[in-house]
Amino acid sequence: MSDVCVESGCWTVEQVASVEGLREVLRGISVLKGQAPEFDLDNAPGNPVELFSTWFRYAVDVGVVEPHAMTLSTVAADGRPSARVLILKDVDATGWHFAINAGSRKGLELAANPVAALTFYWPQVVRQVRISGPVVADSPQVAAADFLARPIGSRQIALTGRQSQIFHADSELEDALEKARVELEASPDSVPTGWTSYAVQPDEVEFWQGDPARLHKRLRYERIDGGWGRNRLWP
Numbered sequence: 696m697s698d699v700c701v702e703s704g705c706w707t708v709e710q711v712a713s714v715e716g717l718r719e720v721l722r723g724i725s726v727l728k729g730q731a732p733e734f735d736l737d738n739a740p741g742n743p744v745e746l747f748s749t750w751f752r753y754a755v756d757v758g759v760v761e762p763h764a765m766t767l768s769t770v771a772a773d774g775r776p777s778a779r780v781l782i783l784k785d786v787d788a789t790g791w792h793f794a795i796n797a798g799s800r801k802g803l804e805l806a807a808n809p810v811a812a813l814t815f816y817w818p819q820v821v822r823q824v825r826i827s828g829p830v831v832a833d834s835p836q837v838a839a840a841d842f843l844a845r846p847i848g849s850r851q852i853a854l855t856g857r858q859s860q861i862f863h864a865d866s867e868l869e870d871a872l873e874k875a876r877v878e879l880e881a882s883p884d885s886v887p888t889g890w891t892s893y894a895v896q897p898d899e900v901e902f903w904q905g906d907p908a909r910l911h912k913r914l915r916y917e918r919i920d921g922g923w924g925r926n927r928l929w930p
């Protein structure tokens with residue numbers, strides 16, 4: 696296997712496999728190397744949806760890989776946070792939408808504690824967006840439309856309805872997939888119970904533009920009396 700090279704040098708695979716080697720590699724990789732576009736804080740729009748939309752389109756335009764992938768953080772009933780990456784499905788005046796199985800770990804945590812945070816990071820443009828607030832379920836029609844627009848393989852696995860449960864055997868998965876395949880063939884429009892579209896209705900949205908000199912530009916929108924206030928934050 697070839698050496699592992701970062702900006703500050705190269706290491707053999709054996710070196711990297713050691714705790715010290717890995718530490719050195721971690722310290723040798725630089726960050727905030729993307730091309731940061733102008734962030735005109737004084738002329739930011741009054742609404743975070745508008746700014747998100749502008750930033751998102753820019754990320755798409757410059758070819759950020761999977762710009763719609765975001766980290767969804769939830770909190771269990773006992774206060775333990777957990778986070779995972781999901782795909783953003785829509786953004787509108789109601790909020791930032793995603794669709795999941797309500798019986799999964801994240802779904803159960805949202806049922807126990809209907810608040811969440813979403814985090815986007817687009818390294819190519821050195822931009823991060825943080826969104827947090829209460830979470831509400833969209834209508835069953837929205838959830839059904841989301842489900843039916845998914846590729847067949849994604850619908851089959853979702854129909855098994857067992858995401859995040861302990862996996863015991865391949866045969867169980869194969870049987871469940873076959874059952875889902877038969878079900879989809881008989882009723883192509885079937886939507887699993889529990890398939891739910893949610894909206895994070897933010898009361899806080901922060902736009903962060905990174906700077907290699909660490910003079911990051913930060914703008915936080917906060918919901919105030921049904922409108923939005925905004926403040927710059929220290930880097």
Ligand SMILES: Cc1cc2nc3c(=O)[nH]c(=O)nc-3n(C[C@H](O)[C@H](O)[C@H](O)COP(=O)(O)O)c2cc1C
Pocket residue numbers: 761764777778779780781782794795796799800801802858859
């Ligand atoms: C790029 C990317 C996209 C993903 N998209 C989804 C998704 O749309 N829906 C989903 O349930 N899991 C998706 N996952 C998997 C989740 O991160 C997670 O593993 C899964 O939802 C189970 O999470 P939970 O056990 O906390 O419920 C995606 C993972 C990655 C890396």
